[in-house]
Amino acid sequence: MKVAEVISIGNELLIGKIVNTNASWLCGKLTHLGFKVRRVTCIGDDLAEISSTINEALNRGAELIVTTGGLGPTFDDMTLQGVAQALNLPLEVNEQALKWVKEKYEQLGLPLTPAREKMAKLPAGAIPIRNEHGAAPGVLLKLKGNRMILCLPGVPREMMQLFESSIPLLTEGLTEKFIFKELSFKLSNIPESSLAPIIDEVLRKNPEVYIKSHPRISEASPIIEIHLSTWVKEALTSQAEQKLLAVKRMLVDLAEKSGGRLLE
Helix, strand or coil: CCEEEEEEECHHHHCCCCCCHHHHHHHHHHHHHCCEEEEEEEECCCHHHHHHHHHHHHHCCCCEEEEECCCCCCCCCCHHHHHHHHHCCCEEECHHHHHHHHHHHHHCCCCCCHHHHHHHEEECCCEEECCCCCCCCEEEEEEHHHEEEEEECCCHHHHHHHHHHHHHHHHCCCCCCEEEEEEEEEEECCCHHHHHHHHHHHHHHCCCCEEEEEECCCCCCCEEEEEEEEEEEHHHHHHHHHHHHHHHHHHHHHHHHCCCEEEC
């Protein structure tokens, strides 16, 4: 299973002006594509920070890095410069990206200025991805060892479209496809602190299944949502579904012995 990291870039995220919904959306998409998202990092619009964060992710073994933000025309849009610096690559005008940027502004009746041309300056060898909703193209870099860096705009609508457009490129080299399976249910009448040793027992017997409890009210009036999840090779999907159902039955049986009740 390939390991992915998400890097969210923008001072507006660090000061709490913008909620980082992009990272949540991307983590869900990557997970269901079969990537294991190991880390989400949020950093500001700082060239050295961007460059060092890219290198740190690569040194941790990330096989796919997805960045959001910092692809626009202003002085603080420096993601591609930071990526180029991390990889020791020059920035150069990409003719396809320039054509798209020029077309976008021609539609608006605006000239191609240096600030707008900046959005077409990509790290050498990068693949531009057409932005259907904005001006700045997405950018994909293919590295040695089947690693990739995908740079997306911070505007959610643009980010989502560009990510969806990138999926064939992100998955084309996968020899084994992993599927993420999940199952949720709710228990009542049992505090989370009483459920904890039950979860421990079930986990020991089923280490391939991740079990997460989410209290919805309080210890005094408990309703707990249980989320089960696992990754499996695509050919084993039906077995994974049966495994999750078996783990659910085990948890429910043990919880009921301690006074818990399954909420249907």
